[in-house]
Amino acid sequence: MKHIELKSQLVEYQMAELTESERQLVEMAIEATSRSYARYSNFHVGAAVELQNGTRIIGCNQENAAFPAGLCAERTAIFAAGAQYPDVPIVTLAIAARGTNGELTAEPVSPCGTCRQVIIETETRFHHHVRILLYGRNKVYALESIRHLMPLSFTEF
Numbered sequence: 584m585k586h587i588e589l590k591s592q593l594v595e596y597q598m599a600e601l602t603e604s605e606r607q608l609v610e611m612a613i614e615a616t617s618r619s620y621a622r623y624s625n626f627h628v629g630a631a632v633e634l635q636n637g638t639r640i641i642g643c644n645q646e647n648a649a650f651p652a653g654l655c656a657e658r659t660a661i662f663a664a665g666a667q668y669p670d671v672p673i674v675t676l677a678i679a680a681r682g683t684n685g686e687l688t689a690e691p692v693s694p695c696g697t698c699r700q701v702i703i704e705t706e707t708r709f710h711h712h713v714r715i716l717l718y719g720r721n722k723v724y725a726l727e728s729i730r731h732l733m734p735l736s737f738t739e740f
Contacts, residue, residue, distance in 0.1 A: 591731040596723045601716070605675065605725075608633055609718050611641050612677040613687065615656065619643035623650075627681040628692065630656040632664050634671045635711075640664045657698040661705055672709035676702065679718040691717035691724045693732060700737070702729040707740040 598606060608631050615629025621644055628644040642660025646653040654662075657678060664673055680692040694702065694715075706713055712728040726732060 589734045591734065592726070593731060594725045596725060598718075598723055601723060601725075604633070605677070605716060608639065608675055608677040609679065609716055609723065611639060612656075612679040612716075612718060615641040615643045615660075616679055616681045616687070619656065620645045622646055623648070625683045628656040629679050630660040631677045632660045632673045633675045634664060634668055635674050636668070636671050638664075638668060638671070640667070655695060655698050657694050658701050661701055665705075672711040673705055673713050674711075675714040675716065677716040677718065687718075687720050689720045691719035691722065693717055693724075694729075696733075699729055699733045703733060703736045703738055706730075707738040710740055 611631035612629045615631060616627040619627040619629060621627045623646045630642045631639055633639050640660055640663050642656045642663060644656045645659065657676065678692060678694065680688045682688050702713055706729060715726045715729060717724040730736065
């Protein structure tokens with residue numbers, strides 16, 4: 584038997600340390616939390632993607648009583664980008680959330696497993712890593728690829 588250690592790399596920032604462009608993208612994700620439909624969980628998530636051509640698209644979670652018919656914010660944004668700009672890679676994805684108390688979460692929130700797989704597929708499709716910004720009031724985590732959150736994936740890119 585052999586034990587193998589997997590490590591993830593991320594950088595912790597304060598919001599003011601992000602570039603102006605990154606701060607704007609995070610602010611778009613924060614604003615998108617107010618558009619979410621989270622009747623059942625009362626956990627409002629917003630996402631914003633920036634494409635290689637500079638276009639930005641937001642998404643927010645949409646819940647449904649017939650679970651799992653809803654959709655996460657990340658996939659809403661990614662799929663909208665793919666529908667509108669099918670040949671343009673996503674460069675950056677920002678994610679923010681409001682907890683059940685209505686306040687922005689103090690700690691960064693990461694994508695669910697399904698969203699992680701969709702982001703991996705997006706990276707594979709375009710042979711391009713997606714920078715991910717996970718917002719929390721206390722800090723922002725930045726990852727250079729989803730593979731830092733899901734190192735053992737179903738693709739080869």
